[in-house]
Amino acid sequence: MIVDETAGQAVLGNRGQAYRWGGIAAFIIAAGYLAIIPLFANVGTPPTGGEGFFNYLPGKTTIWWWILGLSVFTDLLYIPLALSLYMALKPVNKYLMALAVIFMGMFVVLDLAMTQGHYASILTLFHNYSLAADGAHRAAFLAAAEYAAAVLATPMEIVYAIVIPSIGVLLTGIVMLKSKFGKAAAWLALITGFLGILSLTGWFPVIMGNALFVTAWFFVVGWKLMRLARE
Numbered sequence: 001m002i003v004d005e006t007a008g009q010a011v012l013g014n015r016g017q018a019y020r021w022g023g024i025a026a027f028i029i030a031a032g033y034l035a036i037i038p039l040f041a042n043v044g045t046p047p048t049g050g051e052g053f054f055n056y057l058p059g060k061t062t063i064w065w066w067i068l069g070l071s072v073f074t075d076l077l078y079i080p081l082a083l084s085l086y087m088a089l090k091p092v093n094k095y096l097m098a099l100a101v102i103f104m105g106m107f108v109v110l111d112l113a114m115t116q117g118h119y120a121s122i123l124t125l126f127h128n129y130s131l132a133a134d135g136a137h138r139a140a141f142l143a144a145a146e147y148a149a150a151v152l153a154t155p156m157e158i159v160y161a162i163v164i165p166s167i168g169v170l171l172t173g174i175v176m177l178k179s180k181f182g183k184a185a186a187w188l189a190l191i192t193g194f195l196g197i198l199s200l201t202g203w204f205p206v207i208m209g210n211a212l213f214v215t216a217w218f219f220v221v222g223w224k225l226m227r228l229a230r231e
Contacts, residue, residue: 020229022084025077032074050145071079103168166196188217
């Protein structure tokens with residue numbers, strides 16, 4: 001009997017640690033998103049095309065490396081958050097939560113490889129372009145940047161960076177409707193998912209609304225997970 005009680009306490013302790021780390025990850029993601037907003041406001045909307053990027057980047061590369069670093073860091077934090085949400089919401093609907101975790105995992109892989117990877121390529125190519133001593137090398141760096149910029153300009157970029165994670169949040173919100181997370185977290189997730197899908201239109205107010213709602217959702221989820229950890 002004592003062994004069973006000890007094992008049960010160990011399981012609850014491990015689950016509490018998972019909730020705590022998930023809550024911390026959610027808070028850091030939200031804070032990272034808020035920190036990125038003034039950085040983007042400082043550098044402005046990037047242009048399309050490699051040549052457009054190279055004309056736009058002088059004096060802005062340091063800020064862009066900060067944006068890139070924060071974006072990569074927040075992407076990676078989706079992993080502990082998704083796993084803690086799965087543990088918390090599995091008793092409600094483990095199948096929907098497994099699907100939500102898959103979408104969040106797809107986002108991490110695709111965003112790091114496609115979005116952040118190509119932004120890093122453009123920044124590196126611009127650095128090499130600035131140091132190139134002759135026109136032939138500059139033309140080669142510019143041609144490579146054109147490819148990376150073309151990838152970022154496709155509609156699939158919105159799918160990788162916005163639609164896929166928003167579907168993961170939407171599925172989580174559906175499960176949250178019947179959970180102890182409460183209606184606020186659930187409806188923030190549902191609105192985030194809806195706006196994320198509408199982001200395919202490319203309309204800036206919708207994209208910005210998705211970013212604001214998902215940031216609020218991360219704060220609420222972080223608070224809820226920390227409460228579960230204490231319980």
